[in-house]
Structures are given as structure tokens and as C-alpha cells.
Amino acid sequence: MKKILILMLMAASFAAHADSFVKGADVGWLPQMEATGYKFRNAQGKEEDCLQILKDLGINTIRLRTWVNPSDDSASGHNSKDETVAMAVRAQKMGMRVMLNFHYSDSWADPQQQRKPAAWANHDFPQLLKDVYSYTYDVMQAMKQAGVTPEWVQVGNETRTGMIYPEGHTDNWPQLAQLINQGYDAIKAVSPASKVVLHLDRGHDNKWFRTWFDNAKAHGARYDVIGLSYYPYWLDGRPDYTLSINDLAANMNDMAARYGKEVMVVEVGGEDSQPQNTYDMLMAVQQKVRAVPDHKGLGVIYWEPQGARSWSHYELSAWGADGRPTKAMEAFRAR
Template sequence: MNFSKITFNIFLSCALLINSSCAKSSSHNKLPDNTGDSSGTFFVKGADIGWLPQMEASGYTFYNNNGVAQDCFQILKDHGINTVRLRTWVNPSNDPINGHCSTAETIAMAVRAKKWGMHIMIDFHYSDSWADPSKQVKPAAWVGDDFPHLLSDVYKYTLGVMQGLKDKGVTPDWVQVGNEIAGGMIYPEGSTDHWDSLAQLINEGYAAVKAVDPTTKVILHVDQGNNNQRFRTWFDSATVHHAKYDVIGMSYYPYWLTGSPDYTLSIDDLGNNLKNMASRYGKQVMVVEVGGEDNQPQDTYNMLIAVQQKVMEVPDSKGLGVIYWEPEGARSWSHYALSAWGSDGKPTHALDAFLPN
């Protein structure tokens, strides 16, 4: 759109108005328990556990703090986790690390999570494998479809997963339409180079979610939660192009920032961005991905305490909670350095950050 800067700012201010109307924390900070914070508001303490079924199928054994083999769900629950996040891929491979997470597998895991009394978030990648800021590969089955057909693909796929969950008695509390979509999703049509098309794709996902259950909240998710300019630019564009959503989701990984700086150098920026997003767009906010080094459990513990505190400090109870990405994904199995599990098969001290004080 070829607006002058002044015209654009006036338009954006009106759009935002309409849209709104429709320092390091100590480990001694009081954090909420599983049922809510001090005001009684439910606070998410979550774990993304997409690798769990593959880990179990490969024979990996989880041990509790006492060295007793136990269901991973029990261990997570005993550490204060009350929510699980599950990714879903369109037609994934059987690769143990980079595959699985099909519709059927995701539904099965969601049913299991419900039996453990967990709240549930579903993360639609709209790809056959990982989607993130570096790659948003269109599902192979959708390649060659024109744009109207692509819109239909998104709606039908989203609706199918949601209906499949409902048929098994599961209603997700939250659904992500896209994963870390700073540059868009379903390239090339859904790139942020084509914001109008991206917004239409987002809105098809939104509509499908709400068609199955209007109470499920839709999240739009961008990485680098400490980067306010990144978020303002993205969500200003989402507003101008009328993208529909309920919650702003953030990733926060100090380890992946340039130079892997200690979290103390960016935690205040995260806190300020959380507050700014909530006030600027009138939306709830959540850290839907976070993680720290598995071999630095005390530092990761401190970081998790600080992140939870920053989310809690968002005014008007708009800070919903924090989700650790694959805490159970032990490096010995996944080769991933940011889990919260040790080589002994037990959770590290980092996971204790989700326990009530």
C-alpha cells in the first residue's frame, strides 16, 4: 500500500483504536500455583512435548527426582506443569526427530494430556515439518494450488484437526495459527512480502478454529520476544490488514540471541514488550516458547522465574503464562541443548521453577 508516512500513521492509529475497542527477579519471588495467581486468575505453566511419543517409542525411560521410572506426564505435573503444547504437521515423515506429529498423533497426545488434567494448546505449523523464522515450507500436498484453493486448504485442514479433537472430547484452550511467523507462513503466498494474502490465510485458520469452538483463543506467534520494534512492526501490519487473533504469543530464547548473552541483559526488554503489546493492541500476551541451557540448570531456573514474573506483571491480568519448549527432550536423545532434562534421565533443577513457592 503506497500511503505517505503521515497518512499511514493516521490510518494505523484509527485501526489500533478500533482493534482495542472490539531488573533480574530473585528465585524467592512468589509465583502462582497450578490454579491461579494471587488474584485467582489461571496462570499457564506449560511444556511443549511434541517429542514425547517418539521418545517413548524409542524406549527412552523417564525418571523422577528419586530415580524411579515414571510417566513423563506425572513428572511434569509434579513439577507444576498444568498445560501442554502440541505441534501438528500436515503430512510428516517418520523421522524420529524431524517427523511424526500427524493429526492422528496430535489428537492421541491431546486425549492423553486431558486425562492427566492438563490444559491444551495446539500449534499449527502449516507445513510437513518444522516451521520457524528461517523456513516456512508449504505442505507438499498444497504445492501447485492457486490462492483461493490454498485458503480452502488452510480452512479444511484446521477444521479437520479441531473437529477430530472435539470428537475425542478435547477442546483446546488455545490454538496457534502458524509457528514463529515473523516472516509469514506457507511461502511464498503467505510471506510478509504479501501481507494482504498472509492476513487472509490467518483469517481462514481463525475462522476454522472458531467454527468448532468459539471459546478457543487464537494466538499469533512471533519470535524474539525481547525485540519490541520487531513486534510493533509485525502487529501494526496485522492490524492494518485486519488479521484476526486473540492472543499475542512470543518466543524468548536468550541463548539464540547474537552472542548468547545472559538473560539478565534482555529480560527487562521482554517485560517492557509484554506490557507494550498488551496495551497497544488490547490483547492478552503469553510466552509460548522459552528455554535455557541444560548444562546450566541454575541459570535456566533463574531465567524461568524471571520470565514468569515479567508475564505476571502485565497489567489487568493480560499476561497468561509461560511454556517451556521441550523440557523433556533430553540432549542424549534429541541432541538439543536447551531441554530441562539431564543425562541421568531425570529433570534438572531448572524445571523446579514452575513449582509454587
């Protein structure tokens, strides 16, 4: 009887971990897609709410970005506080978890561009610290008032060379760490249970990750989770994921062991014209994340799977010209 009880407890523990594994979609484009009249269809061709389609495909987490004072541009605008909160409420009502991604910009922030918001352009560094705290606190408070507790919150997006240039560039780690900690402190002040994520691109590049997170540690940057982007399509002329997937796995394992942190692939994508290959890649990425020791691999989030090329001109969605998800998304149904 004792042996059976132990086995039952082990099975329950495994099931709980499996159920908590993040299968996510970043859908920042969704509000403007809907506003422009784009029609989403399920696998049977029936028009349906995009979030419902994603949920039926196994998606349990929605990632949303927020920009400070965005424009109304259809591709590079929207994602204001109010719009992001509304999307978070909608996702939560469907039983999905929420990840919130602070870009600290009025538009895209990534390794090519980390422009500070126009309203902060002439502020000195002490004021920028206050800006980051007050803006982060304000958005988090709006989420709380709407009844949403984001499970994960990113401070910055793909911050390989820092954020809020030039003050927060990695050329000046003492200042970058202070900016990160203002975001961290504001998040925890409103939502202590939310886990703070620091996120870099090129998730296969262990040397760069070690350099960055060694600096983060040395300068006292506070965070809970290491986020990685993984886009084989963009990797130095090596679009075949089989050439880099083991490097991704080794890097995640090293990050978890070296810094004692959980890891998550917070952005991934493959060619919409190669759905079988993208399916295979997603299966491999999920397997590698699940294999991170001590259950420190949290999950995988596809970036804009619904962002069909016919609307966005983005080649790495997982949606077809017929308005339906491609086979690639079936990878999230798998255990």
C-alpha cells in the same frame, strides 16, 4: 464485616488468577521418545510417565504441534493429526490444559523455514485459502470428537516473516492476513471458546513486534493472544538473560497496551548444562509475565523440557543424562 468481605473477594480473585497462570511444556517429541524406548525418571530416580513427572513439577498445560503429512523421522517427523489428538487426550485425562500449534507444513515451521505442505505445493492462492480452512477445521473437529477443547490454538509458528511461503510471506500482507483469517475462522467454527494465538520469535524485539502487529491490524488479521518466544541463548551473542529480560517485559507490556490483547511466552528455554541459570531465567520470565497489567500475562511454556540432549541432541532441554528433570524445572513449582 463489609471490609472483610471485600478483602475475601479480592483474595479469591487473586487466587483464581494465580491458579489460571499457565505453566506449560511443549512435548511434541514425547511420542517418538517413548517409541524409541527412552525411559523418564522422576527426581528420585524412579521410572515414571513423563506427563506425571511434569505435572508433579507444576506443569498444568501441554503444548502440541501438528504437521500436515509428516514423515516417520525420529526428530523431524511424527506430529500427525492422529498422534497429536492422542497426546491431547492423554494430557487432558491428567487434568492439563491443551494448546494446539498449527505449523501448516509437513515439518518444522519457523523464521528460517515456512515450507508449504507437499500436497499443497501446486495450489493457487484461492485453493491455499481453502486448504488452510479445511485442514484446520478437520484437526479441530478430530479434537472435538475426542472430547478435547484446546484452550489456545496457534495459527502458524514463529511467523515473523509469515507462513506458507511464498504466498503468505510478510512481503504480501494482504494475502498473509487472509491465510491467518482462514485458520481463525475454522478454529472458531468448531470451538468458539478456544483463543487464537499469533506467535513471533525474538520476544524482546519490540520494534519488530510493533511492525508485525501494526500490519496485522491494518490488514484485518483476527486473533486473541500474542505469543512470544524467548531464548536468550540465541540472542545476538547475548546468552545472559539479564541483558534482555527487561526488553521482554517492556515488549509484553507494550503489546498488551497497544493492541488490547493478552500475551503469553509460548516458547522459552535455557542451557541444560546450566540448570541454575535456567532456573533463575524461568523465575524471572514468570515474574515479568505476571506483572503485565490487567492480568493480561497468561503464562510461560518451556519448549521440549523433556527432550533430553542424549536423545535429541538439543542443548536447551531441562532434562539430564540420567533421565531426570534438572533443577531448572523446579521454577514451575514456585508461585
